Amino acid sequence: MKLRLPLLCTATALALLTACTPGTGGGGGGDGKSFEFWSFSAINQKLTVDAYQAKHPDVQIKLTEVGSSTETAQSLTTALAGGKVPDLVLIQGDNLPQFVDQPQNFVDLRTLGADDIKGDYLDWVWKQSVAKDGEVLGVPTDVGGMAVAYRTDLFAAAGLPTDREAVSALWPTWDAFIETGKRYKQATGKAFTDNAATSVFYQAVNQVSEKYYSADRKLVYSTNPQVKAAFDLGIKAATSGITAGQSSFESAWSAGMGQGAYAAVSAPSWMLNSIRSTAPDTKGKWDIARIPGGSGNWGGSYLAIPKGAKNPQAAWNYIKEMQSPAGQLEHFTRVGALPSTPSVYKDPKLTDGKDPFFTDAPTGKIYTDSLLGLKPFYIGPDSAAIGQEFLDAITNVEQGGGNPATAWDDAVSNIKTAIGE
Amino acid sequence: MTATLTPAPSAELPPPASPRGRGLAERLSPYAYVAPFFVLFGVFGLFPLAFTFYVALFDWNPIGDQVFIGTDNFTRMFSDPRFWNAAGNTVSIWALSTIPQLLLALVLAHVLNHARLRFALFFRMSVLVPYITSVAATAVVFAQLFDRDYGLLNWLLGLVGIDPVDFVQSTWGSHVLIATMVTWRWFGYTTLLYLASLQSVPRAVFEAAAIDGAGPWQRFRHITIPSLRPVIIFTVVTSTIGGLQIFTEPLLTGSGLTCGAVRQCQTLTLFLYEQGFGQFEFGYGSAIGVALFVMVVAIAAINFVLSTRIKADR
Numbered sequence: 199m200k201l202r203l204p205l206l207c208t209a210t211a212l213a214l215l216t217a218c219t220p221g222t223g224g225g226g227g228g229d230g231k232s233f234e235f236w237s238f239s240a241i242n243q244k245l246t247v248d249a250y251q252a253k254h255p256d257v258q259i260k261l262t263e264v265g266s267s268t269e270t271a272q273s274l275t276t277a278l279a280g281g282k283v284p285d286l287v288l289i290q291g292d293n294l295p296q297f298v299d300q301p302q303n304f305v306d307l308r309t310l311g312a313d314d315i316k317g318d319y320l321d322w323v324w325k326q327s328v329a330k331d332g333e334v335l336g337v338p339t340d341v342g343g344m345a346v347a348y349r350t351d352l353f354a355a356a357g358l359p360t361d362r363e364a365v366s367a368l369w370p371t372w373d374a375f376i377e378t379g380k381r382y383k384q385a386t387g388k389a390f391t392d393n394a395a396t397s398v399f400y401q402a403v404n405q406v407s408e409k410y411y412s413a414d415r416k417l418v419y420s421t422n423p424q425v426k427a428a429f430d431l432g433i434k435a436a437t438s439g440i441t442a443g444q445s446s447f448e449s450a451w452s453a454g455m456g457q458g459a460y461a462a463v464s465a466p467s468w469m470l471n472s473i474r475s476t477a478p479d480t481k482g483k484w485d486i487a488r489i490p491g492g493s494g495n496w497g498g499s500y501l502a503i504p505k506g507a508k509n510p511q512a513a514w515n516y517i518k519e520m521q522s523p524a525g526q527l528e529h530f531t532r533v534g535a536l537p538s539t540p541s542v543y544k545d546p547k548l549t550d551g552k553d554p555f556f557t558d559a560p561t562g563k564i565y566t567d568s569l570l571g572l573k574p575f576y577i578g579p580d581s582a583a584i585g586q587e588f589l590d591a592i593t594n595v596e597q598g599g600g601n602p603a604t605a606w607d608d609a610v611s612n613i614k615t616a617i618g619e
Numbered sequence: 620m621t622a623t624l625t626p627a628p629s630a631e632l633p634p635p636a637s638p639r640g641r642g643l644a645e646r647l648s649p650y651a652y653v654a655p656f657f658v659l660f661g662v663f664g665l666f667p668l669a670f671t672f673y674v675a676l677f678d679w680n681p682i683g684d685q686v687f688i689g690t691d692n693f694t695r696m697f698s699d700p701r702f703w704n705a706a707g708n709t710v711s712i713w714a715l716s717t718i719p720q721l722l723l724a725l726v727l728a729h730v731l732n733h734a735r736l737r738f739a740l741f742f743r744m745s746v747l748v749p750y751i752t753s754v755a756a757t758a759v760v761f762a763q764l765f766d767r768d769y770g771l772l773n774w775l776l777g778l779v780g781i782d783p784v785d786f787v788q789s790t791w792g793s794h795v796l797i798a799t800m801v802t803w804r805w806f807g808y809t810t811l812l813y814l815a816s817l818q819s820v821p822r823a824v825f826e827a828a829a830i831d832g833a834g835p836w837q838r839f840r841h842i843t844i845p846s847l848r849p850v851i852i853f854t855v856v857t858s859t860i861g862g863l864q865i866f867t868e869p870l871l872t873g874s875g876l877t878c879g880a881v882r883q884c885q886t887l888t889l890f891l892y893e894q895g896f897g898q899f900e901f902g903y904g905s906a907i908g909v910a911l912f913v914m915v916v917a918i919a920a921i922n923f924v925l926s927t928r929i930k931a932d933r
């Protein structure tokens with residue numbers, strides 16, 4: 199018995215060591231055609247991967263759905279630091295700047311021919327993945343055009359119009375949106391929208407010409423009147439009693455959506471998938487109206503190839519084929535992600551695309567319209583942290599009894615602490 | 620005769636060819652036996668610890684530059700309101716969970732030790748069920764019980780005409796919620812520790828006291844508590860060290876790594892994790908880790924002093 203304990207320990211040590219030895223990159227075999235792909239969960243990436251593999255039977259793709267977009271970016275950071283990276287990775291727009299800031303971690307896609315396809319994409323979307331010395335780090339897979347999803351049955355019960363044109367006409371501005379909310383609340387006694395932070399502030403602050411950074415990449419969040427205006431709108435919505443006080447993607451938010459605890463929710467194009475999966479029983483009770491202010495973009499993702507990738511060429515072949523205008527159009531018909539390639543915006547496949555879950559709303563047309571007249575702004579490495587502090591300040595006023603009068607100053611001072619300015 | 624006097628044939632023993640070598644092997648073998656633990660501890664315990672101290676002196680971007688900045692991370696930490704907020708939350712949650720938990724365990728141990736308790740084994744085992752339930756499962760259940768809109772607790776409050784309480788979004792509410800989870804998880808474990816210690820007290824002492832006219836409260840006050848003094852100090856110290864490192868409950872209770880919009884329930888470990896693995900400020904995260912390490916060592920030292928005193932008293 200005395201002998202066994204050390205033996206057992208040695209065995210454990212060996213097992214641990216084995217477990218710690220890096221594997222040999224799974225799907226990325228030696229044939230140069232196969233590759234490993236990290237994507238987000240819950241965006242149906244597998245459909246597109248399967249379609250590619252059907253066309254190229256000799257290619258093996260090892261798809262890993264890492265988690266949410268933030269979790270994927272965190273895993274990527276850890277992987278880059280550790281040296282064991284996938285061949286291809288999907289990065290959400292909000293997380294992109296921190297990687298663009300450190301371009302030495304990625305393959306400069308110009309070396310694989312990115313300049314040849316550059317013209318296919320929306321110029322301002324493309325520019326967000328270009329690093330300081332012109333390195334191209336990612337190819338945009340989709341954009342997050344904006345709209346408002348609303349419940350036709352609840353609108354009808356409140357005596358509001360239900361037709362999507364008439365509903366859009368209710369709120370040309372965010373102030374009108376809040377007024378509509380008050381009408382709804384008066385008629386039904388229930389909350390109009392889910393929360394002020396994401397459904398009002400985060401939408402409004404993405405409709406500006408200059409956000410937290412100026413065009414020459416200086417921090418202007420505390421002095422930019424456009425940001426302050428969006429923040430004030432958020433506070434106004436939070437204190438007007440029209441929100442359910444349920445933060446997006448929390449469990450109560452999901453439950454509330456199924457139970458009709460709110461009638462309208464801001465819906466960037468990727469949100470439609472989320473509504474479908476969160477509240478499948480509400481199929482056919484939704485419709486989609488224009489976003490107040492008419493245009494805007496929130497989100498959208500990029501495909502990038504880390505520097506240590508074993509099969510960068512195979513990954514690039516995938517990007518080139520699946521992210522071409524035709525590839526993105528097909529992707530739209532599969533999962534509804536809005537293409538980042540403007541040449542297909544007039545294509546009947548996109549303009550005639552109707553979504554039965556949302557009362558046959560022409561989603562392709564509504565969302566591409568929201569991108570027209572868009573004023574692009576620079577997104578910097580601290581944009582995500584700044585946005586989060588503003589969100590938290592509004593949530594605190596809405597749900598935590600925070601003082602609306604000092605919310606702005608509090609948020610600015612929290613941001614200064616957070617980004618170490 | 621001579622045969623019996625002949626020493627045992629030397630072939631049956633290993634030849635002491637080199638007595639020095641054999642002595643060395645014998646002297647070294649104990650170290651070989653304990654080596655696996657110390658090797659593992661060195662690789663997975665000591666090295667990460669030392670490396671944390673090293674990283675704490677840098678502005679360390681895991682995918683970018685690592686710049687030596689001396690003690691700047693610590694200067695920043697001491698003037699960071701988020702650090703003090705997290706420290707305050709940690710202490711508040713610790714007090715709200717440890718004090719009721721130890722009192723509850725004390726009373727329960729006293730009851731479970733009662734001579735006439737039926738099904739004693741069943742009761743003694745069932746208090747351990749929360750302890751073996753996963754923290755994540757506990758957190759999910761409690762978050763639903765305490766939910767503002769659809770929670771059971773607020774439904775009950777509604778029945779008696781009290782407005783729904785937003786436990787997660789308010790500071791005291793979130794602390795109570797987390798402390799409840801911690802208490803729920805650990806009271807059974809503490810109870811068993813007390814019970815084990817109580818069972819070493821001869822029953823005759825309780826019986827003699829009862830014959831002399833001591834009521835249940837007097838027996839509890841004058842027999843149970845004094846005989847448990849060493850183990851009470853032990854549990855206070857271990858639950859304090861545990862309380863300083865509380866992580867899973869606040870992470871699963873609030874929204875995200877800040878545990879709510881105004882960090883109302885962010886503990887020190889959660890703040891460390893947010894800075895290290897949310898913002899990827901490895902240097903700053905390590906500095907927080909060092910601060911936490913110092914606090915735990917200080918409390919362990921207090922434990923050492925107290926327990927040596929108790930031994931000296933005896």
